[in-house]
Amino acid sequence: MTNMIDDSIKIYHNPACGTSRNTLGLIRNTGVEPTVILYLDTPPSRQTLQQLITDMGISVRSLLRQNVEPFETLGLSEDKFSDSELINFMLEHPILINRPIVVTPLGTCLCRPSERVLDILPKPQLGAFSKEDGEVVIDANRQRVKK
Structure with missing residues (x-):
């Protein structure tokens, strides 16, 4: 196909x-x-990143990946940074964008x-689909498998 x-x-x-x-x-x-x-190669612009966050209806902080460096090194677990500062960190270190x-x-x-x-x-799913770990997401009848 x-x-x-x-x-x-x-x-x-x-x-x-x-x-x-x-x-x-x-x-x-x-x-x-x-x-x-x-x-990671072509990070979004500040305007694009802000628009994505707005469109998702989430907070800036909830888009931050916490389990990667430089999250800890930059002290991002502390609640002392403004949304603008958090966006600066994500633009400077795109690995921080979830x-x-x-x-x-x-x-x-x-x-x-x-x-x-x-x-x-x-558009609907065209066939069965399993995740890389084998978990079935779409069955042979093209229906979503709920957990």
Whole structure:
């Protein structure tokens, strides 16, 4: 199956992340090839990052990845930084941006876990899909498997 390129769907992707790879797989399982933004190589602009946060309806702090350096080194666990300062840290150290973020015509979502992307995909799944760890997300009847 050849996937159609769809510029209206974007994923801020880190290929080293299993959740990000699973999310990309679920998007591709709809027959769509999204715009893949390797955000570690090409971080979003300040305006784009602020818009993504607004569109997701989350706090700036909730987009911060806490289990990576330089989170501890920068003292980001302390609640002393403004949203603007936190965004500065994310722009300076894109590894601090949690991922994957997916943008579709139906919404913008931090897809953790990866199946959250199913809530904002405009097209249905075309076949069964299992995560890399073997967990079935879409069954043979193309139905979402709920835990």
